[in-house]
Amino acid sequence: MDAETNARDDGPPPHVRDDAADDVDYRAHPAAYEVGRGEEGVFRVQPYKSELLPLWGYADRETADRAGEGIYERFEAYRAAGDVVGMDMARKYLQMGYTRAMRYARYPGGRKYVDGEERDPEHWSDHDKREAALVFSVWLESVRNDEAYRRLKARHRAHA
Secondary structure (H helix, E strand, O other), X not given: OOHHHHHHXXXXXXXXXXXXXXXXXXXXXXXXXXXXXXXXXXOOOEOHHHHHHHHOOOOOHHHHHHHHHHHHHXXXXXXXXXXXXXXXXXHHHHHHHHHHHHHHHHOHHHOOEEOOEEOOOOOOXXXXXXXXXXXXXXXXXXXXXXXXXXXXXXXXXXXX
C-alpha cells in the first residue's frame, strides 16, 4: 500500500499523527499531505523540513530578515514548480517565526505557563523578539495573499 492510500485509509495524514513514521516523501506523494491551519507537521514533513528549518530563526530583527527572505525565496521556487506542499510548508515556517517570536516578546523567556498556570502576558518583555515577529508578519502576509498559493491550495483541498 502506498503512502497516499495509507493516509486516506487510516484517518489523518501521516504528518498530523503522533504514531506515523516520518518516512513519507511529500514531494513524491503530495496527495498524502493535508493542507491545514497553523503549524501542524512543520517538523515532520520531508523533504521540506530539511530545506526550510536551516533557514529559520527569530532571535532578532536581523535574524528574522534573513530567515524571512530565505524562506520566501524557497516559497517562490515552490510556486514556480507548482509545489503546493512546499508553498504551504514555507507559509508554516513564516507563521511559526511570527508565533514563536511573539511568544518571547510577550512572555519573559518564552514561558507562557509557570507551574502549570498560564501567566499574564507582558507588553513587550523582549523588544528584539517583537521586532522579529513584525518582520515575519510582513513575509507571512505576502504568502497568504499570493494568488497562485491560494488557487493551488484550494485545488489541493478539493482533491483531498
